[in-house]
Amino acid sequence: MTAFTFATAGRIAFGPGRSAELAAAVAALGSRPLVCTGSDPARHAGLIATIGNAATFAVAGEPTLDIVRAGAEAARAHGADVVVGLGGGAVLDAAKIIAALATNGGDPLDYAEVIGRGLPLEVRSLPVVAVPTTAGTGSEVTANGVVTSTEHRVKVSLRSASMLPAVAIVDPELTLACPPAVTAHAGLDALVQCIEPFVSPFANPLTDGFCREGIRRAASGLLRAYAEPGDIEARSDVSLCALLSGLALANGKLGAAHGLAGPLGGQIGAPHGAITAAVMVAVSEHNLAHAGQVALARYTEVGELLTGRSDPRAFLDWWAQAAAELGVPGLASLGLEDADIEPVAEAASRASSTKGNPVPMTTADLAGILRRSL
Numbered sequence: 001m002t003a004f005t006f007a008t009a010g011r012i013a014f015g016p017g018r019s020a021e022l023a024a025a026v027a028a029l030g031s032r033p034l035v036c037t038g039s040d041p042a043r044h045a046g047l048i049a050t051i052g053n054a055a056t057f058a059v060a061g062e063p064t065l066d067i068v069r070a071g072a073e074a075a076r077a078h079g080a081d082v083v084v085g086l087g088g089g090a091v092l093d094a095a096k097i098i099a100a101l102a103t104n105g106g107d108p109l110d111y112a113e114v115i116g117r118g119l120p121l122e123v124r125s126l127p128v129v130a131v132p133t134t135a136g137t138g139s140e141v142t143a144n145g146v147v148t149s150t151e152h153r154v155k156v157s158l159r160s161a162s163m164l165p166a167v168a169i170v171d172p173e174l175t176l177a178c179p180p181a182v183t184a185h186a187g188l189d190a191l192v193q194c195i196e197p198f199v200s201p202f203a204n205p206l207t208d209g210f211c212r213e214g215i216r217r218a219a220s221g222l223l224r225a226y227a228e229p230g231d232i233e234a235r236s237d238v239s240l241c242a243l244l245s246g247l248a249l250a251n252g253k254l255g256a257a258h259g260l261a262g263p264l265g266g267q268i269g270a271p272h273g274a275i276t277a278a279v280m281v282a283v284s285e286h287n288l289a290h291a292g293q294v295a296l297a298r299y300t301e302v303g304e305l306l307t308g309r310s311d312p313r314a315f316l317d318w319w320a321q322a323a324a325e326l327g328v329p330g331l332a333s334l335g336l337e338d339a340d341i342e343p344v345a346e347a348a349s350r351a352s353s354t355k356g357n358p359v360p361m362t363t364a365d366l367a368g369i370l371r372r373s374l
């Protein structure tokens, strides 16, 4: 039996309509909430209005170092004692980082991995209530927040067990307004986050269960949610896939698709889900060509969960069809140029996610994957 550790949000509330519980969840944790929203706070104005005594902070786009610095300042100015993240993964990550900076002080670069000093976040974060409005990242149950350094052109994490949200409220109704491209990119990211921990040598019996169910939910819901955005059953399947993917990645390890996504995201600034989806075929082809029996059996099971066919390549067939239906672009149309390939591959070879890949990846392997994903 593989040894494992499991940690997650203090409480997870899942199901259509559950966002009605947000105000009470916030009131139980504090009396001066800072509510982080996306660039358009009007989108959830009704829900925000239910939260008493709130100040709002709009996170426009993916969180940068300057955005989280400003958010921490807004939290201090409001005297915030609880932080709400209401938005896509970008907003949830910003909320978690802001909550950590509000109590620890200092600059995000003091704590950031890779480009920063990597100091531990020693003081407990403000409690966070995480409410995703996309179905993708699972950030509502992970212990890290991703931030972009525009100067270093890379995305890195701040990480601490106390960044796990106190409460995660996953209400698939909040995803009904997601435009098709967001549904596709976020949903494929969730699926990749279920596949990578499942084929990883760091898989454990708990993450395996999350991944299997997450892959099944993606198979039943993702294409339907894209084609029929108002289908709440399909939206619920993808929201559950995303939640399960967060549980899996926070308690297991990802793989080379996510190892590449960090430096690619910093370099080309394209949506995270579009990037992981764009590299997934070439990463999996490489893994299938070099995998041992255990990883091959895992890929076979992924294919079986998605298609019902017991064949290691069934997964790639499903992916090719889904990518065509969902309009997944290649890396060239996402902005990757030839000159970026070597530095991105070099950075990805050092990424912690790459170490979770079922087969070791050299910089040359990663560069080859990037070229095949153009």
Ligand SMILES: NC(=O)c1ccc[n+]([C@@H]2O[C@H](COP(=O)([O-])OP(=O)(O)OC[C@H]3O[C@@H](n4cnc5c(N)ncnc54)[C@H](O)[C@@H]3O)[C@@H](O)[C@H]2O)c1
Pocket: 038, 039, 040, 061, 062, 063, 087, 088, 089, 090, 091, 093, 133, 134, 135, 136, 137, 138, 139, 142, 143, 144, 145, 146, 155, 174, 175, 176, 177, 178, 179, 182, 185, 186, 189, 272, 273
């Ligand atoms: N912390 C983690 O564990 C983790 C894991 C994976 C990814 N991430 C990070 O999450 C981010 C990606 O998150 P994402 O895929 O949710 O995308 P996102 O948060 O960038 O949102 C994508 C777009 O959808 C819009 N949007 C959000 N909710 C909407 C709704 N209900 N209706 C209409 N539009 C809506 C947003 O305004 C944005 O324009 C990246 O920054 C990535 O690095 C974090």
